[in-house]
Amino acid sequence: MHIRDLWTESLAGMLARPVRSALTTLGTVLGITTLVVTMGIAATAGNQIVGRFDELLATSVTVEVPQNNRQALVSWQAAAEVRRLRGVLSATALAQNEKSSNLVVTANNLLDPTRLSGQTLAVVAATPDLPATTRGKLLAGRFYDTGHNARGDRVVVLGEQAAGMLGITRLDHAPAVFVNDRAYTVIGIIGGLQREQILASAVLVPPALGPDFGLNNVTRVLIGTQLGAAELIARQAPLALSPNHTGELQVIAPPSPKRARDGAQDDVNGLFLILGLVSLIVGAVGIANVTLVTIMERVAEIGLRRALGAARRHIAAQFLLESSLIGLTGGVIGASLGTIAVVIVAALRQWTPVLDFRMALAAPAAGALVGLLAGLYPALRAARMEPVDALR
Structure with a gap:
């Protein structure tokens, strides 16, 4: 299967049920948003403490x-x-x-x-x-x-x-x-x-x-x-x-003011990082569940592809790419919402926002990784289907 065909089929599979895909993506969006907001607010609050550190x-x-x-x-x-x-x-x-x-x-x-x-x-x-x-x-x-x-x-x-x-x-x-x-x-x-x-x-x-x-x-x-x-x-x-x-x-x-800032960042990170990770886990479970349900609904399609010559790796790659696309979409949206939230909070508090763009750029990759891991078991299960059993 050509990579272009694989990409087209995976995108079509994700968009075939847009409402379901959107709801599945929401878990990843919440997780990535929470992580970006946590890191951004921690850095901003730490910087503000240094700015307001008892001169x-x-x-x-x-x-x-x-x-x-x-x-x-x-x-x-x-x-x-x-x-x-x-x-x-x-x-x-x-x-x-x-x-x-x-x-x-x-x-x-x-x-x-x-x-x-x-x-x-x-x-x-x-x-x-x-x-x-x-x-x-x-x-x-x-x-x-x-x-x-x-x-x-x-x-x-x-x-x-x-x-x-x-x-x-x-x-x-x-x-x-x-x-x-x-x-x-x-x-x-x-x-x-x-x-x-x-x-x-x-x-x-x-x-x-x-x-x-x-x-x-x-x-x-x-x-x-x-x-x-x-x-x-x-x-x-x-x-x-x-x-x-x-x-x-x-x-x-x-x-040292730097120690105060680092301490503040560590405290804020410790409080909210767990919340972000829990949200990501919830999003990953949602992706895995929906991907598994999708595979059950598309058993005939999988059997037909296998009968026409698709190898196990092609089936696995298709569903892995679909789940990764869902995670990537959630990562992009979550990073954007998180960055906007940090700026809004800083503006309301009259703080100077401190944004780590490396975190914002890594968020989509993290979302894609979550989707990839979440779709691993459903994809392997789809790849193990025998064509005759699937068509029957």
Whole structure:
């Protein structure tokens, strides 16, 4: 049998009962559509997670400095050295200890200057570039600068929550807070400390005032980096901060966005891949069933072909090609519907669709393979028919 004749006969057999063929193809369509949608949505969701990956976490590096009674492992000026690294946007040195975390802070109540209100707050010494590193916003006044630190001015900046607890909302009358019975002028109130929420309830002082509260040495360095530079900076920061004690510094680096994306894709794939495979199995069973019924209805045709000289392989090839055509048709339609579904879902969610065209191109081949495997048993059964028995 010529290949052209084989193709014509198989196509005619598939189209002889279009409704039955369409319903048979539907199972493969559902399976392939589910697979394409699963892979597309997984890739799109993973990409979206990377796009929405917590940028603050992905660009934050923290260096914990252990306290050495013999010497300071990191100096207050070391943060400036870190800022020289390529990819670093800002760096801030902080000092805080257990003693400074529970100090009684009192303030003049603006409504009644004779009355003092007291709260137990943390006092933290920080370099002047803290707002840039923590992405804080000054709600009132200003942040202290290098001039305040160099002169040792007795000024403080309150976190938003600390200011509320002390009843300080305005700075036009230069309110003061009292710590250890010493007055410090409040020059600013800072909020929106996205990277260090704990500082919202703290009293921030320049490093020059740190010794007043037992804050002599740096305990932590916060580093803000460009997106994608955090891992490199995490390796370089200890050397820039303290070349002779790099092994003693503990660096906390953000997790990789790529791992988050891959994890999201794996999770989504794991949830929906089974559904797609089940749909494909259902489609394969449908193709096998309909092909078997078709063979039973066409026994006389098979006997006539065998009597006219058709070999067993010709009969098997004809029915295998018919089932493969049904699977191929389902694969093409399923891949098209799946791709359209991914684009629609991404558009509704305002995501950027991520489509793997290799999957879309492989889907028709997968459909054809499912049809081929599904039609294998019916085709072999048709090929084993004897001409005399079939014609009888």
